[in-house]
Amino acid sequence: MKKVVVSCVLSLGCALALAQANEWRFYGFVGNGFGGDTIAEGTYINTGGSWSVKTGLGLQYKVGADYRVAPNVTVQGSFGHQKSTTQASNGEISMTTQALEFMGFYDLSPSVRLGGGIRTLTVAEVKATGVGSGFAGAGSYNSTPGAVVEFQYVLDETERRKGAGPGQFGISARYVNEKLTHSTNNTSGKDASHFDLGLFLYY
DSSP states (O other), X not given: XXXXXXXXXXXXXXXXXXXXGGGEEEEEEEEEEEOOOEEEEEEOTTTOOEEEEETTOEEEEEEEEEEEEETTEEEEEEEEEEEEEOOOSSXXXXXXXXXXXXXXXXXXXXXXXXXXXXXXXXXXXXXXXXXXXXXXXXXXXXXXXXXXXXXXXXXXXXXXXXXXXXXXXXXXXXXXXXXXXXXXXXXXEEEOOEEEXXXXXXX
């Protein structure tokens, strides 16, 4: 997997060097995921509140680059991080994922963009510490490339300083379809499909 990541980074670097600079934009995203199979759940002893760790739940952020290949078409590559965790002071069970995504977008209007693509997880790991130590679901997980569908609504339609393009920031709603399998227990599969809602920025 490390070789795949290195190859992708090198390819992106070569493309950046050869392409017209004014067609490239920085891309950033911050949001939250909802859904996926439950890894662990329970209640806090002191408050009685419930907690759960899921494959698609938790705060996430992504950074990458966007390249315009046609007046209404862009391609995009990004690297993202997401974590679902408990909030207990005497222990923690958490799931962390890191993913590479490759997307294509079509501008239906200056305000509306639709996209689709694939993503592959470079890290999918459950950690258990403190009172959570010994949790059977802890360890690394394997995955196969999954599909992504995304809707973007642009809130600012101001053109970039250089070149043409849609607005710079807006709201994103996404659906990710992917599966996970525990690295040492191939029969323990998890559905990691989930929805994401967040804010994006192009600059």
